[in-house]
Amino acid sequence: MDIPYDHNPIEHFQKWFYEVDKIDSENETNAMFLSTMGLDGFPKSRIVLLKRFTWEGFMFFSNYNSEKGKAIANDNKVSLLFNWVNSKRQILILGRAEKLPRNMSEGYFESRPEGSKLSAWVSDQSEIINSRNVLEERLKKYEIQFQNKEIPKPDHWGGYIVKPFCLEFTKQNLRTGITCIVRYKIKVDHSWRKEIKYRKEV
Numbered sequence: 381m382d383i384p385y386d387h388n389p390i391e392h393f394q395k396w397f398y399e400v401d402k403i404d405s406e407n408e409t410n411a412m413f414l415s416t417m418g419l420d421g422f423p424k425s426r427i428v429l430l431k432r433f434t435w436e437g438f439m440f441f442s443n444y445n446s447e448k449g450k451a452i453a454n455d456n457k458v459s460l461l462f463n464w465v466n467s468k469r470q471i472l473i474l475g476r477a478e479k480l481p482r483n484m485s486e487g488y489f490e491s492r493p494e495g496s497k498l499s500a501w502v503s504d505q506s507e508i509i510n511s512r513n514v515l516e517e518r519l520k521k522y523e524i525q526f527q528n529k530e531i532p533k534p535d536h537w538g539g540y541i542v543k544p545f546c547l548e549f550t551k552q553n554l555r556t557g558i559t560c561i562v563r564y565k566i567k568v569d570h571s572w573r574k575e576i577k578y579r580k581e582v
């Protein structure tokens with residue numbers, strides 16, 4: 381029997397996201413593993429927070445000079461993985477990451493608390509700093525520089541949108557031992573082809 385999943389994967393994503401978000405035991409629903417192909421030839425995953433999603437894609441914010449920023453600049457094919465353990469659900473998204481337009485990054489930056497704004501100035505993410513004092517000194521410097529002033533977005537900080545070409549929704553049913561996988565792949569005309577597969581766990 382087919383489960384009546386939505387024909388558009390973003391609608392499907394939205395439905396799952398809000399269902400899971402309501403479950404108390406699932407914390408940080410918007411935490412996702414971002415995987416990039418590193419400049420050293422190895423894939424690397426790390427957690428980033430989903431801040432917005434639209435019909436076009438999935439947005440997160442970071443430091444453009446970080447390892448992930450450099451990896452994306454070199455190869456923008458990425459994956460995102462939501463792992464909602466308590467709901468027995470997982471969503472894998474394959475897509476291409478693009479920098480958001482500057483005004484969108486500025487808009488989000490403005491909404492951040494002052495401490496986070498200053499952190500964006502202090503931290504380069506990719507550099508290894510051996511002493512806490514160096515960071516504390518930098519923080520002091522920026523606190524003075526921006527005292528009683530609007531803190532602007534640094535150039536090295538901003539958003540990405542991951543525009544998906546494949547989404548895979550996986551749900552385990554512990555009672556029946558059946559895992560259901562719904563995969564959407566984009567077609568040339570930008571509509572989505574949907575496949576549903578079932579697997580019996582042993």
Ligand SMILES: Cc1cc2nc3c(=O)[nH]c(=O)nc-3n(C[C@H](O)[C@H](O)[C@H](O)COP(=O)(O)O)c2cc1C
Nearest residue numbers: 411426427428429440441442443446447448449505
């Ligand atoms: C719960 C959690 C949320 C995080 N959210 C973000 C985020 O939204 N953006 C970000 O750049 N790093 C975020 N990080 C830090 C990254 O996981 C990572 O350590 C950092 O971005 C440097 O990664 P890179 O050196 O691979 O570029 C988060 C870490 C945790 C544990």
